[in-house]
Amino acid sequence: MHNRYFMPFATLISVFFGAASGCGTAATDTSILQGNTPQATRLEHHQAAHHPGTYAAAVNQLERCDMRLQAEAGHAASADVKRELKEVLDILEWLPSIAADSDLKKSDWEQVKHSATQLTGFYQSSAAAVNAGGRPQNGTRDECRRAIESLRGLVPAADQRL
Amino acid sequence: MFETIFWGACLRIMQSTLQAAPFIFTGLCVVGLLHRMMGQKQTRWLFGSNTVASLFQSWVIGMLLPGCSLGVIPICKQLRRSGIAVGTIFAFALSSPLFDPLSMLYGLTLSKPITIVAFAFCSLIVVTISGTIFDWMFPNTEVQSEEPPETPHGIKRLLAVLVVMARESVSGTAGLILIGLCGSGLLSMLLPAGILQRTMAHDNPYSPLLMTAIAIPVYATPMTAMGQLGSMFQHGNSIGAAFILLIFGAGMNLGLLAWMILNYGWKKSGIWMGLMLLVVITLSYCIERPLYPKDIEPADHTHAFDSYCCPFVVGVSPTGGYLAEIWRRVKLETQLHEIAGAILMGSLMTLGLFLKCLDRSWVIETWLNRKTDDSVALARGAWDIVVPGPILAVAGLLSIVAFSVVGCFAYYPSPTETLDELKLAETEALTAAMTGQNEHALHWIPICEGWNRRLQVGTYLRYGRLSEYHRMKARVVSDKLETLEHLVENGDSLDVIRKQVSELSRACGRLSRAYREEL
Numbered sequence: 001m002h003n004r005y006f007m008p009f010a011t012l013i014s015v016f017f018g019a020a021s022g023c024g025t026a027a028t029d030t031s032i033l034q035g036n037t038p039q040a041t042r043l044e045h046h047q048a049a050h051h052p053g054t055y056a057a058a059v060n061q062l063e064r065c066d067m068r069l070q071a072e073a074g075h076a077a078s079a080d081v082k083r084e085l086k087e088v089l090d091i092l093e094w095l096p097s098i099a100a101d102s103d104l105k106k107s108d109w110e111q112v113k114h115s116a117t118q119l120t121g122f123y124q125s126s127a128a129a130v131n132a133g134g135r136p137q138n139g140t141r142d143e144c145r146r147a148i149e150s151l152r153g154l155v156p157a158a159d160q161r162l
Numbered sequence: 163m164f165e166t167i168f169w170g171a172c173l174r175i176m177q178s179t180l181q182a183a184p185f186i187f188t189g190l191c192v193v194g195l196l197h198r199m200m201g202q203k204q205t206r207w208l209f210g211s212n213t214v215a216s217l218f219q220s221w222v223i224g225m226l227l228p229g230c231s232l233g234v235i236p237i238c239k240q241l242r243r244s245g246i247a248v249g250t251i252f253a254f255a256l257s258s259p260l261f262d263p264l265s266m267l268y269g270l271t272l273s274k275p276i277t278i279v280a281f282a283f284c285s286l287i288v289v290t291i292s293g294t295i296f297d298w299m300f301p302n303t304e305v306q307s308e309e310p311p312e313t314p315h316g317i318k319r320l321l322a323v324l325v326v327m328a329r330e331s332v333s334g335t336a337g338l339i340l341i342g343l344c345g346s347g348l349l350s351m352l353l354p355a356g357i358l359q360r361t362m363a364h365d366n367p368y369s370p371l372l373m374t375a376i377a378i379p380v381y382a383t384p385m386t387a388m389g390q391l392g393s394m395f396q397h398g399n400s401i402g403a404a405f406i407l408l409i410f411g412a413g414m415n416l417g418l419l420a421w422m423i424l425n426y427g428w429k430k431s432g433i434w435m436g437l438m439l440l441v442v443i444t445l446s447y448c449i450e451r452p453l454y455p456k457d458i459e460p461a462d463h464t465h466a467f468d469s470y471c472c473p474f475v476v477g478v479s480p481t482g483g484y485l486a487e488i489w490r491r492v493k494l495e496t497q498l499h500e501i502a503g504a505i506l507m508g509s510l511m512t513l514g515l516f517l518k519c520l521d522r523s524w525v526i527e528t529w530l531n532r533k534t535d536d537s538v539a540l541a542r543g544a545w546d547i548v549v550p551g552p553i554l555a556v557a558g559l560l561s562i563v564a565f566s567v568v569g570c571f572a573y574y575p576s577p578t579e580t581l582d583e584l585k586l587a588e589t590e591a592l593t594a595a596m597t598g599q600n601e602h603a604l605h606w607i608p609i610c611e612g613w614n615r616r617l618q619v620g621t622y623l624r625y626g627r628l629s630e631y632h633r634m635k636a637r638v639v640s641d642k643l644e645t646l647e648h649l650v651e652n653g654d655s656l657d658v659i660r661k662q663v664s665e666l667s668r669a670c671g672r673l674s675r676a677y678r679e680e681l
Contacts, residue, residue, distance in 0.1 A: 046461075046462070096630075096634055097634060097637065097638065100631070100634035100635050100637070100638050101638045101669060101672075102672075103672065105680065106629070106631045106676065106680045109631050109634075110631065113630070
């Protein structure tokens with residue numbers, strides 16, 4: 001090797017062996033291949049408590065939330081209403097992914113996506129009104145109802161085992 | 163402990179060497195073409211020098227040519243010999259390893275392709291700002307060197323290209339490449355297994371800075387870096403850190419730094435690095451919020467950087483010993499193009515060493531450069547024209563680009579073919595997980611993830627689009643694969659694992675149906 005390459009090479013080699021002898025003592029034993037990961041270092045993707053497991057469960061949850069919100073429409077917004085609205089918006093955000101994890105065909109999935117977008121628009125404006133100190137909206141209720149019904153209509157197709 | 167760290171570094175260096183081999187070979191091909199066909203004057207015309215336009219030219223050429231940060235080292239040496247200014251050389255050195263057609267396609271099928279386009283644009287900003295300031299500070303960095311004598315056309319000219327490649331493969335370039343490869347080993351010595359899993363969070367303001375420290379010694383091919391970027395997006399990690407990983411992880415390595423210092427000294431190299439760090443880190447903080455994907459639920463961990471850490475856990479020796487484990491992993495992970503690259507590099511280096519020995523008695527260049535008999539030239543037919551070297555060089559460079567585009571079709575097969583491969587990998591992974599063979603399962607799960615990604619890219623490549631429905635189906639499988647991976651890593655009960663296996667199996671069935679019947 002040419003002389004001018006000696007210095008960087010020598011530096012690297014010394015750092016290399018320095019690292020080998022002095023570092024790594026604080027290694028956290030994650031034991032990734034041994035299947036004995038300590039509880040503190042468990043790796044998992046946390047799901048919210050209200051994350052529905054299946055498409056059918058998502059539609060049921062959506063209907064329940066919608067009914068409760070409908071009952072509150074016109075009344076002063078409570079903390080429960082705000083929580084309910086957040087929950088419903090979360091479910092609508094997850095809905096395309098939950099529907100993709102079902103037996104729904106492409107056209108049905110696209111319908112789910114369309115209805116979810118429609119409902120998100122409705123609940124977002126409702127949430128904006130509530131956050132501004134107003135009351136939950138009830139203006140486009142028929143459209144909202146129809147969108148939920150269309151989602152309900154796809155439940156049998158979502159699980160071919162049923 | 164010493165044993166674990168030492169063998170861990172050996173494995174990382176070996177993996178990096180195999181990954182780099184095809185790119186280094188491509189780099190040497192480019193050097194051969196530039197040196198013997200293009201010539202110094204035409205190379206200066208192609209790349210430009212000391213102007214803002216030349217920075218853009220180099221960036222475009224770098225983006226087109228497939229390469230990695232080790233493969234650009236011999237090209238940088240050749241550009242310097244051709245009398246090109248430092249700023250222009252550095253602009254090429256930085257941009258060439260960032261993207262190639264394979265990795266660009268991969269990036270464009272990620273959930274937010276705009277991020278990849280933005281990253282490419284930001285890399286142009288980086289080379290333009292740093293290069294302009296540097297060339298303004300140091301205006302006379304072009305080196306004047308003697309043009310090699312012209313080789314007569316014909317087979318001799320082609321042989322001359324091969325000779326340049328062979329000689330370069332055993333020159334100081336090999337030492338610099340070795341330094342670059344040692345960066346991966348060094349990192350694995352410093353970072354215990356899995357230590358980076360809970361880092362690089364989006365809400366941690368220090369993520370880009372931590373990534374800077376890690377990414378400079380890292381060696382990553384464009385595909386590796388793009389895969390890691392995809393994983394970072396999927397886990398909701400810091401976008402700024404992802405950008406730094408691309409620029410410094412894929413675009414820089416210790417060998418390239420050593421080359422800069424050796425040729426331009428500590429002062430110039432330090433100023434260049436300082437400028438780069440300033441621009442890249444500033445940009446990374448600027449893009450953190452605007453480019454962060456809104457529809458992602460951030461995970462509290464990532465596996466994207468596991469390959470930079472020690473592959474072995476201290477205190478846990480692999481069954482059969484370290485050497486057997488290294489051999490097993492290398493055999494399982496090495497891909498066909500890497501084997502081909504390693505064989506080609508081995509042959510080139512053997513030829514290079516042979517020529518070095520031969521030099522004592524006979525220098526091949528003397529014979530190659532000897533003029534042919536004029537009477538032979540006169541006897542040529544009207545259609546047998548002599549194509550000028552620069553034209554052949556440009557054709558050669560375009561062929562390399564075309565070859566890399568064609569390579570995309572081989573690397574990303576048709577959906578049907580990919581689904582068959584995915585099925586095989588899935589069977590291995592799921593059977594192993596259900597029967598408690600954790601190591602086997604943990605080997606096959608990432609392979610399933612790889613085929614799942616290739617399925618999307620292969621579809622995009624052939625149909626010119628990838629519907630949101632198909633993207634979502636693949637995402638469901640990817641999420642389930644990762645959950646299974648965690649269950650296996652965490653040592654969860656077989657009942658829990660079997661439940662996940664059943665869910666994953668159904669998701670794979672749906673994925674297959676969607677890609678076979680609904681495209």
